[in-house]
Amino acid sequence: MVTETEKEKQQRRLAKFIEERDSYEAMAKAFGQSPSGTDKLYAPLTEAYVEQHNAVIRAAENGEPFVASYYGCQPEIYVAMDLPWYTFLTPVFTNAMSPTLPEEIDATESLFGKDFCTAFRVAGYWVEKDLAPIPTVMIAMLHPCDASLAAHQLIETNEIWRHVPMFGCDPPYWDDDRSLDYYANETRQMISFLEEHTGRKLDVDRLREVCEESNKMYELWIEYNELRRAVPCPHGYGVGLQAFGVAENILVGSPKGTQWFRDLVEDAEMLVKEGKGKVDDERVRIFWFDVVSLGLSLDLFPWLEQEYGAVVVMDMFGYTPYTLIDTSSEETMLKGLGKRALCDAPMMRQARGVADNWIGDIRHVVKDYNINCVVWPGHMGHKDGSANIGMMREECRELGVPFMHIGMDNFDERYTTTAEIKEMFSRFFSAHGLG
Amino acid sequence: TGSTGTELADAYLASIICSFTRHSFNMGLRGEYDFLEGAIWCNTCDHCRRVYDNWKRKVKTPFVHILSLPKKTGEPQVAWYRDEMVILKEGLEKHLGITITDDNLREAIKTHNETRRLQRQLYELRKKEHPPITGAETLAVIVAGTAMPKERYNQMLKELLQDLKGAEGIKDYRARLMITGGILDDPNYIKVIEDQGGLVVTDMLCFGTRILWKDIDEKADDPLQALAQFYIADRLSCPRMFQDYPRRLSVAKDMIRDFKVDGIIGERLLFCDLWTVEHYQMSKEFKPTGIPYMQLDREYVLGGIGQMKTRVQAFLETLGR
Numbered sequence: 195m196v197t198e199t200e201k202e203k204q205q206r207r208l209a210k211f212i213e214e215r216d217s218y219e220a221m222a223k224a225f226g227q228s229p230s231g232t233d234k235l236y237a238p239l240t241e242a243y244v245e246q247h248n249a250v251i252r253a254a255e256n257g258e259p260f261v262a263s264y265y266g267c268q269p270e271i272y273v274a275m276d277l278p279w280y281t282f283l284t285p286v287f288t289n290a291m292s293p294t295l296p297e298e299i300d301a302t303e304s305l306f307g308k309d310f311c312t313a314f315r316v317a318g319y320w321v322e323k324d325l326a327p328i329p330t331v332m333i334a335m336l337h338p339c340d341a342s343l344a345a346h347q348l349i350e351t352n353e354i355w356r357h358v359p360m361f362g363c364d365p366p367y368w369d370d371d372r373s374l375d376y377y378a379n380e381t382r383q384m385i386s387f388l389e390e391h392t393g394r395k396l397d398v399d400r401l402r403e404v405c406e407e408s409n410k411m412y413e414l415w416i417e418y419n420e421l422r423r424a425v426p427c428p429h430g431y432g433v434g435l436q437a438f439g440v441a442e443n444i445l446v447g448s449p450k451g452t453q454w455f456r457d458l459v460e461d462a463e464m465l466v467k468e469g470k471g472k473v474d475d476e477r478v479r480i481f482w483f484d485v486v487s488l489g490l491s492l493d494l495f496p497w498l499e500q501e502y503g504a505v506v507v508m509d510m511f512g513y514t515p516y517t518l519i520d521t522s523s524e525e526t527m528l529k530g531l532g533k534r535a536l537c538d539a540p541m542m543r544q545a546r547g548v549a550d551n552w553i554g555d556i557r558h559v560v561k562d563y564n565i566n567c568v569v570w571p572g573h574m575g576h577k578d579g580s581a582n583i584g585m586m587r588e589e590c591r592e593l594g595v596p597f598m599h600i601g602m603d604n605f606d607e608r609y610t611t612t613a614e615i616k617e618m619f620s621r622f623f624s625a626h627g628l629g
Numbered sequence: 630t631g632s633t634g635t636e637l638a639d640a641y642l643a644s645i646i647c648s649f650t651r652h653s654f655n656m657g658l659r660g661e662y663d664f665l666e667g668a669i670w671c672n673t674c675d676h677c678r679r680v681y682d683n684w685k686r687k688v689k690t691p692f693v694h695i696l697s698l699p700k701k702t703g704e705p706q707v708a709w710y711r712d713e714m715v716i717l718k719e720g721l722e723k724h725l726g727i728t729i730t731d732d733n734l735r736e737a738i739k740t741h742n743e744t745r746r747l748q749r750q751l752y753e754l755r756k757k758e759h760p761p762i763t764g765a766e767t768l769a770v771i772v773a774g775t776a777m778p779k780e781r782y783n784q785m786l787k788e789l790l791q792d793l794k795g796a797e798g799i800k801d802y803r804a805r806l807m808i809t810g811g812i813l814d815d816p817n818y819i820k821v822i823e824d825q826g827g828l829v830v831t832d833m834l835c836f837g838t839r840i841l842w843k844d845i846d847e848k849a850d851d852p853l854q855a856l857a858q859f860y861i862a863d864r865l866s867c868p869r870m871f872q873d874y875p876r877r878l879s880v881a882k883d884m885i886r887d888f889k890v891d892g893i894i895g896e897r898l899l900f901c902d903l904w905t906v907e908h909y910q911m912s913k914e915f916k917p918t919g920i921p922y923m924q925l926d927r928e929y930v931l932g933g934i935g936q937m938k939t940r941v942q943a944f945l946e947t948l949g950r
Contacts, residue, residue: 305909306905306906306909307897307899307901307905307926309645309899309900309902309905310902310905310906311902314902318906334871336700336701336871337700339675339902340674340675340869340901340902340903341902343700343869343871343903344868344902344903344905344906344907345906346871347868347871347872347874347906347907347910348906348909348910350872350874351874351910351914360872362700362701362871362872364699364700364701364705364706364709364871365700366697366699366709367672367695367697367698368697372712373697376705376709379705380705545675547672548681548682548695549679549682572643572645574645575902577645577646577675577676577900577902578675578676578678578679580642580643580645580646581641581642581643581646581650581675581676581679581680581682581683582679582682583641583642583643584640584641584642584683584687585641585682585683585686588686599643601643601644601645
């Protein structure tokens with residue numbers, strides 16, 4: 195039997211990551227060669243993904259500290275501590291269009307119930323099969339759903355990962371001051387944990403810089419969303435998810451991220467001034483109340499636009515209820531970061547606590563964005579949201595907008611096929627005289 | 630609970646919501662809990678916590694409340710949960726026009742601890758080579774303890790223990806089993822297992838050791854602090870409690886040794902993300918120790934008995950029994 199050397203192990207663990215980096219690199223090159231219209235925004239985005247991947251790869255290869263985490267874990271702190279980081283769930287999203295994903299999903303069934311959220315099931319499977327980069331530390335996410343908590347517990351007991359120090363901030367169920375103070379205290383413990391295990395120190399002034407830069411991004415994002423109120427909507431599906439990716443994942447607190455948002459606003463502003471929309475004849479304005487599935491982005495969304503003039507005007511990840519961070523002291527920053535992580539970040543805001551934000555967001559978005567139908571895709575992992583369907587339907591009825599619940603798997607087209615979803619949309623639009 | 634349908638709840642909860650949640654909310658919608666003055670939830674899991682939101686809007690219970698239950702077991706979490714109980718206590722006092730004193734709390738803790746001590750005596754008897762009570766009967770006794778007036782329950786449990794101490798015990802079983810999982814409250818489920826010859830001698834269930842294995846500190850100066858300490862840090866946790874898996878595993882190992890367990894059945898309500906991972910972890914953990922672990926998915930209302938019998942029989946075969 196041939197024993198794998200440490201170097202070979204590391205190569206195996208980085209293989210998916212490198213593959214992913216290479217695919218982003220190819221995309222960045224393609225976008226960079228023909229930058230035109232809104233497409234020009236993709237080049238810096240994909241370049242940032244390449245750089246984020248490279249930072250992790252470099253750290254792993256050079257034995258420098260890096261973090262595995264999840265979104266919404268206050269990444270401004272990692273950036274301020276100069277710690278490269280990756281979210282262990284990202285590969286599932288970026289592989290959503292990969293032809294090999296179904297095989298990997300099938301393989302997970304030997305370990306877990308197939309009703310366990312596919313995203314975490316596949317990510318957990320990669321950890322179990324030792325196919326993910328082993329970080330110096332892991333910052334766990336204990337909310338917004340059981341699947342996230344369960345996946346982190348799985349990682350914690352894995353034979354190899356159990357040696358990776360792990361910390362998770364305990365999420366309160368409320369959004370009040372008491373909760374934010376409690377969470378700030380948890381964050382302080384997280385910082386001490388990171389300092390202890392990575393050898394890096396948090397410089398408060400550097401954190402201030404990062405928070406201030408991120409505030410600029412959020413201000414621009416809010417401005418951008420104002421432009422999305424326009425009829426017709428200047429951009430379509432997926433841009434909200436990209437904005438989220440820039441602000442909360444790949445260019446956190448970075449001037450490059452701010453520039454990306456400036457370009458985004460400029461592009462949208464120009465289109466609004468010219469009266470141009472994502473589609474020439476916009477007839478339906480959709481609120482897609484969940485993450486925009488990348489697996490559907492090649493087929494369903496373009497079909498909705500072409501066939502029905504139906505545009506995703508707002509989605510859960512593109513929505514911006516953010517409060518800017520008060521950078522006057524360390525305490526105000528920690529509290530502000532906690533609020534951003536708990537009460538503002540997508541899904542954390544809606545799914546973590548009581549359903550009031552969930553229902554309130556529907557009300558606000560429908561009114562603010564001239565929405566004429568609300569769609570709850572109902573990813574099979576989003577159990578808490580799927581327990582809100584009655585409340586969502588009643589809220590929409592009061593608002594006078596039709597509501598549709600699909601029931602799908604964001605990562606497995608076989609759960610509900612795109613053809614079935616199209617059929618549902620056709621009937622739904624026909625029943626409500628839309629499109 | 631006797632619930633047989635989810636016809637009303639189905640309009641509010643999608644099909645990926647677990648059947649315990651659907652049945653519970655359905656009973657609320659049917660008016661079967663109209664006798665209640667109040668209903669209190671914890672954010673235990675994604676399914677159950679949303680019953681609070683739906684209930685608040687659709688069921689006319691005068692007092693509804695949800696407790697923010699931490700997901701870790703440290704001191705800050707105990708302190709947080711103590712505050713949660715202060716808020717609940719004040720809410721109840723205001724709503725019901727009563728005062729809940731520290732002495733009232735101490736008295737209630739004492740009575741509940743008495744229940745736990747008696748229940749643990751029942752479990753002690755199950756360690757015998759010939760246990761005088763089945764797993765199904767034990768579950769019925771524990772479930773009754775969550776609904777009956779405590780003083781009356783304690784008295785009856787004492788009488789039962791007296792009777793069992795002189796009983797001959799069960800000899801005709803093929804294997805001694807432990808059952809782990811969540812909110813199993815149907816003794817008939819365990820009866821199906823036991824009818825195949827697998828005697829359930831202990832458990833790690835919500836209606837089982839999870840509520841009775843430890844006592845609450847009766848002598849604490851602050852009874853609310855004692856309650857918080859028990860519910861967050863001391864009692865046997867379920868998989869929603871982060872970084873407490875080693876303690877759960879350790880208790881499972883102790884039980885295997887003390888109750889001479891031959892195999893483990895991990896039951897899970899379909900769609901439960903927390904338990905599918907916990908069962909996977911535990912089964913992996915016990916594999917090298919030679920303790921077989923079978924995962925059984927179920928719905929809240931017992932069904933698919935034929936299939937379940939076949940799986941249990943096959944499991945007992947693997948135990949060589």
